Amino acid sequence: MRQDIRDRSRDLLRDDKLQDNLRRALGHTLDRRAALVAENPGWAELRDRARDLRDESLRRLPELRAQVERQVRGRGGGFHFCRDAAEARARVIEILDRAGAVEVVKGKSMVSEEIALNAALEARGIAVFEGDLGELIVQLRGERPAHITAPALHLDRRQIAALFRRALGQDVDDDPVRLAAAARRFLRPHFLGADAGITGANFVVAESGSVVLVENESNIRLATTLPRLHIAITGIEKLVPRLADLAPLLALLPVSATGQKASAAVSILGGPRPSGEDDGPREFHLVLVDNGRQALISDPILRPALRCIRCGACLNVCPVFQRIGGHGYGAIYPGPIGVVLARALLGRSDGAHAFACSLCGACDEICPVQVPLSRLILEVRRRAQQDAGVTAERMAHAAFAEMAQWPRLFKMALAASRAAIRWWPRWFSTSLTGGWTDLRAWPRPRRDGELRRRTGSGAT
Numbered sequence: 001m002r003q004d005i006r007d008r009s010r011d012l013l014r015d016d017k018l019q020d021n022l023r024r025a026l027g028h029t030l031d032r033r034a035a036l037v038a039e040n041p042g043w044a045e046l047r048d049r050a051r052d053l054r055d056e057s058l059r060r061l062p063e064l065r066a067q068v069e070r071q072v073r074g075r076g077g078g079f080h081f082c083r084d085a086a087e088a089r090a091r092v093i094e095i096l097d098r099a100g101a102v103e104v105v106k107g108k109s110m111v112s113e114e115i116a117l118n119a120a121l122e123a124r125g126i127a128v129f130e131g132d133l134g135e136l137i138v139q140l141r142g143e144r145p146a147h148i149t150a151p152a153l154h155l156d157r158r159q160i161a162a163l164f165r166r167a168l169g170q171d172v173d174d175d176p177v178r179l180a181a182a183a184r185r186f187l188r189p190h191f192l193g194a195d196a197g198i199t200g201a202n203f204v205v206a207e208s209g210s211v212v213l214v215e216n217e218s219n220i221r222l223a224t225t226l227p228r229l230h231i232a233i234t235g236i237e238k239l240v241p242r243l244a245d246l247a248p249l250l251a252l253l254p255v256s257a258t259g260q261k262a263s264a265a266v267s268i269l270g271g272p273r274p275s276g277e278d279d280g281p282r283e284f285h286l287v288l289v290d291n292g293r294q295a296l297i298s299d300p301i302l303r304p305a306l307r308c309i310r311c312g313a314c315l316n317v318c319p320v321f322q323r324i325g326g327h328g329y330g331a332i333y334p335g336p337i338g339v340v341l342a343r344a345l346l347g348r349s350d351g352a353h354a355f356a357c358s359l360c361g362a363c364d365e366i367c368p369v370q371v372p373l374s375r376l377i378l379e380v381r382r383r384a385q386q387d388a389g390v391t392a393e394r395m396a397h398a399a400f401a402e403m404a405q406w407p408r409l410f411k412m413a414l415a416a417s418r419a420a421i422r423w424w425p426r427w428f429s430t431s432l433t434g435g436w437t438d439l440r441a442w443p444r445p446r447r448d449g450e451l452r453r454r455t456g457s458g459a460t
């Protein structure tokens with residue numbers, strides 16, 4: 001049976017270990033971020049600049065795309081624009097086949113999750129090894145990432161140690177340094193032996209045709225320099241016009257994502273190794289994926305979702321994500337931004353994720369590029385209702401609106417509901433208001449005029 005977010009949430013809320021892991025991981029990140037923001041008097045201006053830059057990029061996307069293509073091809077790289085996930089998967093496989101690649105190491109890439117790249121490569125007989133520690137952990141568990149920037153935040157080090165003992169055959173305890181060393185022992189031969197490295201891109205600079213990659217583990221540096229072929233795959237919205245635009249974006253990203261002032265490594269890569277140089281891949285390809293993004297740019301209301309720089313801060317601060325984690329959503333992109341992207345990019349139309357949102361607005365306040373998430377989530381709800389057509393709930397609202405215009409009828413209906421709640425409380429809460437009353441008591445209905453007597457006012 002297909003589970004929805006409510007079914008999954010019931011199980012996840014009972015998982016004490018998950019609740020502990022989420023509380024600890026998200027709490028630390030949010031505390032560190034808050035301290036860094038507090039000591040930066042220019043934070044608000046940085047957010048304004050970043051928002052304006054992202055909007056400029058989205059306005060100029062066709063022109064920037066042409067500029068990137070010229071730059072990448074001019075330096076001997078391959079440039080590919082793919083309309084959808086199937087085309088992107090086919091293009092990557094074609095490049096790997098032409099290079100005779102049978103083993104790939106990957107850097108973290110949400111677009112590769114979006115287009116289900118790993119499964120396609122494995123079906124083609126190409127072995128894939130995730131090089132990011134968190135991604136390796138979820139790959140070994142056969143799971144999707146639980147977070148945009150912290151794929152394994154739902155696990156603690158004891159669970160990871162048990163996984164490494166089982167899946168990697170390594171005799172390791174839960175000391176973080178020894179866990180990292182175990183992952184390194186397993187991955188190092190693959191970095192050295194892989195035919196190709198596949199990464200995402202945090203940004204792609206149009207004026208230079210450079211791919212910008214932000215990381216903490218340096219696995220991306222290995223994946224982009226050791227194998228003879230590097231493929232960078234990302235969404236078209238990641239283009240920025242100028243190198244100088246990176247300054248505000250790179251100042252906001254690590255603070256928002258992991259509560260760090262700066263990431264351990266930022267790589268700005270310019271394509272294949274020039275002749276006479278010893279470093280870098282011999283072959284380089286940039287794959288830009290549309291997969292619904294052009295349509296989203298033309299959407300006057302949901303378009304600001306494409307400002308997103310995938311920092312994950314809106315997930316960290318979201319009270320729903322804090323309780324159910326990324327897997328509760330059952331979606332590629334979880335959390336507030338995932339609610340919007342699920343509808344706008346991936347064509348999910350049931351709106352269940354949008355209705356799980358409490359509309360507290362914390363995501364609006366934390367987003368470094370000012371994506372107005374609660375406004376967009378409300379719009380996703382509105383469209384989901386529209387798609388659903390005439391539902392029992394809509395008919396009930398219409399009937400209520402009609403009845404509210406006839407005072408005598410309204411009073412009779414109130415009296416009838418009071419009696420129903422009083423005499424058949426279980427039926428009322430399970431049949432009519434199920435969901436609202438599962439975890440909270442239905443308020444006792446007041447008698448006619450009770451409020452007026454209690455407050456002494458004319459209000460009812």
Ligand code: SF4
Pocket residue numbers: 256307308309310311312313314315337366367368369370371373
């Ligand atoms: S919507 Fe904003 S806060 Fe959420 S991931 Fe994107 S940039 Fe970060």
